[in-house]
Amino acid sequence: MEKVIEVKNLELSFHTFAGEVKAIRGVNFEVNKGETLAIVGESGSGKSVTTKSIMRLLPESSTEFKNGEILFGGKDLLKISEKEMQKVRGKDISMIFQDPMTSLNPTMPIGRQIMEPLLKHQKLSKADARKKSIELLGLVGMPKPELRMKQYPHQFSGGQRQRIVIAVALACNPKLLIADEPTTALDVTIQGQILELMKDLQQKIDTSIIFITHDLGVVANVADRVAVMYGGQIVEVGTVDEIFYNPQHPYTWGLLSSMPSLDAAEDKLYAIPGTPPDLLAPPKGDAFALRSEYALKIDLEQTPPMFKVSDTHYAATWLLHPDAPQVDPPVGIVERMKTFPGSRYYTGNAGGAN
Numbered sequence: 423m424e425k426v427i428e429v430k431n432l433e434l435s436f437h438t439f440a441g442e443v444k445a446i447r448g449v450n451f452e453v454n455k456g457e458t459l460a461i462v463g464e465s466g467s468g469k470s471v472t473t474k475s476i477m478r479l480l481p482e483s484s485t486e487f488k489n490g491e492i493l494f495g496g497k498d499l500l501k502i503s504e505k506e507m508q509k510v511r512g513k514d515i516s517m518i519f520q521d522p523m524t525s526l527n528p529t530m531p532i533g534r535q536i537m538e539p540l541l542k543h544q545k546l547s548k549a550d551a552r553k554k555s556i557e558l559l560g561l562v563g564m565p566k567p568e569l570r571m572k573q574y575p576h577q578f579s580g581g582q583r584q585r586i587v588i589a590v591a592l593a594c595n596p597k598l599l600i601a602d603e604p605t606t607a608l609d610v611t612i613q614g615q616i617l618e619l620m621k622d623l624q625q626k627i628d629t630s631i632i633f634i635t636h637d638l639g640v641v642a643n644v645a646d647r648v649a650v651m652y653g654g655q656i657v658e659v660g661t662v663d664e665i666f667y668n669p670q671h672p673y674t675w676g677l678l679s680s681m682p683s684l685d686a687a688e689d690k691l692y693a694i695p696g697t698p699p700d701l702l703a704p705p706k707g708d709a710f711a712l713r714s715e716y717a718l719k720i721d722l723e724q725t726p727p728m729f730k731v732s733d734t735h736y737a738a739t740w741l742l743h744p745d746a747p748q749v750d751p752p753v754g755i756v757e758r759m760k761t762f763p764g765s766r767y768y769t770g771n772a773g774g775a776n
Contacts (some may be wrong), residue, residue, distance in 0.1 A: 423454040425493075426598050426630045427476065427515075432490035434475060444701050445471050447654040449490075453598065458631040460645035460662075462638060462677065466698050468654040469634045473600045475500075476632075477517055478507050484747065494598070513543035516591035517600040522583035525590075526575040526696075531584050533571030534749050539593045558589040562619060581612035588619065595627050602634045617644055638681050642666060647734070649675050653699045653709030660735035669751060670712040670729075670737035678755050708740065716741060 429451050436443040446468050453459045461469045463565040474480050476492055478499060492499040495514065499507065511517075519525045527535060536555040540546045546554065552571070559567030562585040575583055586605060591599060601620065605613040621644060624631055633644055641648055641662065648665040650658040650673065658671040669675055696713035699705050707711065711721035720726075720740050729742035741749050 423457075425452045425626040426455050428491075428493040429476070430491045430493065432472070432492065433488040434480075434490075435488060437484050437486060441702050445654050445703050445762045446475070447704065449651075449654070449656055451649050451656060451659060453630045453632060455597075455630055456624070456628055457705050458633055458644055460633045460635060460641040460648045461651055462635060462641055463615050463647060463651035464636065464694075464698055467651040470586040470602055471653055471654075472651070473517070473602060473632055473634060476598075476600065477511060478504070479517075482566065509543070509774070511538045512596075514596055514597040515598045515600065516594070517602065518587055518591050518604045518605040520586075520606050522576060522580065522587045524739070525587050526583060530541065530731045531572050532578070533575055536571075536586070536593055539590065542592045553745075554593070555589075558593060559660070561623065562586070562589045563615075564589075564664070583607055584608060584612075584616055585619070588616075588623070592623060592627060596629055598630050598632065599624075600632045600634070603636070605640065606635075606637075613640075620644065638666075638677060650677070653704065654701055655709065655738070657710065657739070658735075658737040660731070660737075664732065664735040668731070668735070669755070670731055670735070670742060671710075671739045672716045672741070673710045674737075675751050675755055677715075677750055706708060708738075718746065 429449055432449040433444075434446045436445055449468070449472055451459065461472065463469055471480070472534050475487070476494075487500055490500070493512070499510070503728065526532065533552065533555055536558055537548070537551040540551040540554055541548070544551075556567045556571060559570060564570055564582065564585055570578075575586070578586065588604075604620075605616050608616060617640065620631070623629075631644075633640075635641060645662045647659065647661050650665065650671065652673045658665065658669065658674050665674060666678070669678060673694075676692075679692040681692065682691060694713060698759050699709045699712075707723050708714075708717070708721040708726055711717040714721070718740050724740075725736045726740045728736040728738050730736055731742070740746055
């Protein structure tokens with residue numbers, strides 16, 4: 423498959439008053455043409471920092487790229503000039519942020535804001551840019567788009583503002599769209615509409631998407647592949663079915679166990695014990711070891727490599743080493759998997775399912 427972007431051994435630190443924060447530590451992944459890669463993990467795991475590195479949106483004064491490459495269109499985005507990067511942002515790579523109100527200029531009509539990338543990157547005339555902007559508003563489901571072109575961001579609901587932001591992001595038919603928790607600030611009904619919209623638009627313009635979220639329910643609906651991040655590292659990557667139905671890393675087990683289930687018999691919701699590591703002084707070995715009941719002695723001494731589970735599925739856990747003891751996923755995960763057709767644990771009627 424054609425790779426749209428490839429991140430190789432990315433390492434970066436933030437220099438703060440408290441010291442050097444080793445925020446990203448050897449991250450590798452790629453996104454293929456037309457696919458959606460979801461990056462999941464707790465707050466502080468490095469999801470947004472990784473994608474802002476791609477866009478070169480991190481503060482230069484405090485950010486140090488210590489190693490790695492970000493290959494896009496035959497170029498390393500970390501080595502091109504800021505002027506060259508400005509030609510990439512908005513045209514070839516676009517980004518949708520969590521809060522649409524902070525992404526839109528409150529002093530400008532939304533029509534002008536959609537037209538801006540068309541005028542800058544595609545060199546359209548004002549008349550053509552206006553026509554295309556009206557088409558984009560219609561494409562994202564905005565009623566009476568010609569009339570709404572003249573209105574300001576405060577005149578729209580939260581869901582409508584997010585549709586406008588999506589229209590701006592898609593104006594130049596980018597090869598890669600980065601969506602940084604784009605539905606978190608929306609209610610569940612509007613969230614579903616926005617996710618369906620993004621899937622529909624992806625097929626229409628054949629773009630690739632990196633979708634950042636902490637909501638595994640969202641992942642199940644939108645992703646082709648999933649990368650699980652913890653402590654500034656990717657600890658597991660695979661297809662959405664592999665991550666949901668055959669997870670291998672204890673951290674992934676914890677995330678899946680934390681998902682609310684309609685079939686849950688108990689009132690309590692599982693929570694991963696402990697807190698994420700302090701990246702001012704990253705722990706030796708497996709960063710998740712101190713929070714994991716399945717940790718081995720070697721986890722406290724050596725960082726595990728990525729073990730191959732299948733051609734598309736890899737996990738960084740010593741539990742996959744040939745000499746490791748046999749450890750099965752928690753019972754709750756296995757029981758939940760039994761209700762999913764396609765799972766190797768599927769029984770057809772587990773948990774009372776018919």
